[in-house]
Amino acid sequence: MKGILREIGMIARALDSISNIEFKEYDLTKGQYLYLVRVCENPGIIQEKLAEMIKVDRTTAARAIKKLELHGFIEKKEDQHNRKIKRLFPTEKGKRVYPFIKREHDYSNRVALEGLSVSEAETLLNLLQTVRKNVEKDWEFVKKGNKRLY
Numbered sequence: 001m002k003g004i005l006r007e008i009g010m011i012a013r014a015l016d017s018i019s020n021i022e023f024k025e026y027d028l029t030k031g032q033y034l035y036l037v038r039v040c041e042n043p044g045i046i047q048e049k050l051a052e053m054i055k056v057d058r059t060t061a062a063r064a065i066k067k068l069e070l071h072g073f074i075e076k077k078e079d080q081h082n083r084k085i086k087r088l089f090p091t092e093k094g095k096r097v098y099p100f101i102k103r104e105h106d107y108s109n110r111v112a113l114e115g116l117s118v119s120e121a122e123t124l125l126n127l128l129q130t131v132r133k134n135v136e137k138d139w140e141f142v143k144k145g146n147k148r149l150y
Helices: 004-022 032-041 047-054 058-070 092-112 118-143
Strands: 074-078 086-090
Touching: 004 092, 004 118, 032 047, 032 058, 032 074, 032 086, 032 092, 047 058, 047 086, 058 074, 086 092
Parallel strands: none
Antiparallel strands: 074 086
């Protein structure tokens, strides 16, 4: 079963490449659309939680967030109760682009699942969620500076 992760990786890279090409006209590059979608779907999210959702380190998230802020897609606002906390919100520009990103996602989803029955698609989703949860355990372990034993 060694080909499963390669297949998942090829699918993810192909979809990411397509998105990067199609979203270039909106000044969204290199996966920035992932961050914008999460901020639009979770207005007020903090940077650390966003990084956790996307499964990237804080530095990578900070760079993407800074670019999105620079291009006017998102804005940071101080938390009402704790001024040290900065919450992320989509700007009007970000809100205008979100429906296009969502349509692209829905289209890609339909294309990817073409030929699968509803039952097969649900099974695939359940299996992939199990795989993700398994990988998340290792991701959390390694993120904390630990080494996996191969």
